[in-house]
Amino acid sequence: xxxxxxxxxxxxxxxxxxxxxxxxxxxxxxxxxxxxxxxxxxxxxxxxxxxxxxxxxxxxxxxxxxxxxxxxxxxxxxxxxxxxxxxxxxxxxxxxxxxxxxxxxxxxxxxxxxxxxxxxxxxxxxxxxxxxxxxxxxxxxxxxxxxxxxxxxxxxxxxxxxxxxxxxxxxxxxxxxxxxxxxxxxxxxxxxxxxxxxxxxxxxxxxxxxxxxxxxxxxxxxxxxxxxxxxxxxxxxxxxxxxx
Numbered sequence: 001x002x003x004x005x006x007x008x009x010x011x012x013x014x015x016x017x018x019x020x021x022x023x024x025x026x027x028x029x030x031x032x033x034x035x036x037x038x039x040x041x042x043x044x045x046x047x048x049x050x051x052x053x054x055x056x057x058x059x060x061x062x063x064x065x066x067x068x069x070x071x072x073x074x075x076x077x078x079x080x081x082x083x084x085x086x087x088x089x090x091x092x093x094x095x096x097x098x099x100x101x102x103x104x105x106x107x108x109x110x111x112x113x114x115x116x117x118x119x120x121x122x123x124x125x126x127x128x129x130x131x132x133x134x135x136x137x138x139x140x141x142x143x144x145x146x147x148x149x150x151x152x153x154x155x156x157x158x159x160x161x162x163x164x165x166x167x168x169x170x171x172x173x174x175x176x177x178x179x180x181x182x183x184x185x186x187x188x189x190x191x192x193x194x195x196x197x198x199x200x201x202x203x204x205x206x207x208x209x210x211x212x213x214x215x216x217x218x219x220x221x222x223x224x225x226x227x228x229x230x231x232x233x234x235x236x237x238x239x240x241x242x243x244x
Contacts, residue, residue, distance in 0.1 A: 003100050003108045004157065004221075005127035008134060009143035009150075011114040014162035015133045016044035017191065017201070018214075019111035022131075024200040025211075025218035027077030029226070032105040034071070034079040038096075038123055039113045043083025049074065050198035056084035061094055067102050076203055079105075096126040106222075116150055124151065132159045134177075136169035141176050148179070156181075157221060163187045165244060183217050186210055188243045207231040209238050 006019045016039070023035040037045035037057060046054070055070035060081065072080040100108055110127060112120055124130065130151055134144040144159060158181040161173050165187045173182065188210040194201045202211040207230055215228040230238075237243060 001103065001105055001108060002129060003110065003127045005110040005112060005123060005130045007112055007116075007120070007124065007130055007132055007147065007151070008114050008140075009116065009147040010134070010140050013114075013133050013135050013140055014160075014185075015114070016048055016111050017162070017194070018131070018133055018160055018185075019109055020045060020048060020194075021200050021202045021211075021214050022218055022221075023078045023107075023109045024076045024202050025215045026107050026109075026222060028202070028215065029218055029222055029224050031107055031222055033077070033107045033109060034081060034103050034105045035109045035111065036081045036100075037083035038110050039083055040119070042113065043085060045080060045111055046082040048195055048198070049080070049200075051080065051082050054082050056082045057099075058084035061099065067099070076200055094122070096123050100126050116147075124154065127154070129155045129157050131157050134159060134161055134173075136161055136164050136173050138176075141173060144177060158183045158217070160185060160217075183213070185213050186238070190243060205234075208234050208243075 006015045008015050019035060023033050026033045037043050051072050054072050055065055059065040060067045060070045070081055072082055074080055110123060112123055132144055132147055134140045159177060159179050160183045162185050164170060164184045170184055186209055190205060191201055194204060202214055205211050209230045212228040212230045219226050
């Protein structure tokens with residue numbers, strides 16, 4: 001099982017967006033996937049997908065609930081261990097390796113809080129691979145440079161740059177982030193519909209440029225040979241700035 005943590009040193013860069021859509025994309029490629037919402041006290045995955053009145057990761061850790069009682073089976077082919085609005089300081093000392101090793105999927109995707117407190121460091125150590133998420137803006141880029149130093153002993157699958165608007169931003173990121181695998185995800189104003197409709201973006205607009213980039217990233221990660229290409233209509237509309 002591959003345990004992949006999604007990290008950033010700055011909030012608002014799209015960790016949860018990537019976690020949800022990467023999980024859905026991997027499931028589309030016939031992988032068994034569980035997404036764990038480890039953003040304690042701020043259950044972004046649950047909020048984004050409208051998961052309510054559900055046992056959470058907090059219950060699994062602190063209330064002696066059986067983990068299987070807390071798993072939510074999404075209609076998109078992947079399972080979710082939801083987050084909780086409750087905050088428990090005792091979770092800082094929890095053995096996350098024990099929790100993660102309960103699962104036997106092809107992929108375990110961990111959506112985390114921003115920054116690196118004691119808890120996130122423990123989660124980092126329990127992951128065998130990580131993905132860093134950033135934006136094509138100087139504050140986010142510089143925070144990612146710090147994160148590269150923190151995570152230097154981990155296998156970093158990629159740095160994903162969200163909400164890219166043009167080639168100039170791509171070149172700016174490449175200038176400051178000298179990393180072999182940079183994944184650029186284009187800006188798409190329809191992303192807000194994902195949160196309104198509580199559906200992963202790759203399921204809402206599978207033929208979009210953004211979805212195809214995520215699906216190709218998932219294909220690369222899983223060793224699949226399938227290449228996804230956006231529809232002609234999506235490419236034309238994107239060229240004329242319809243989705244920016």
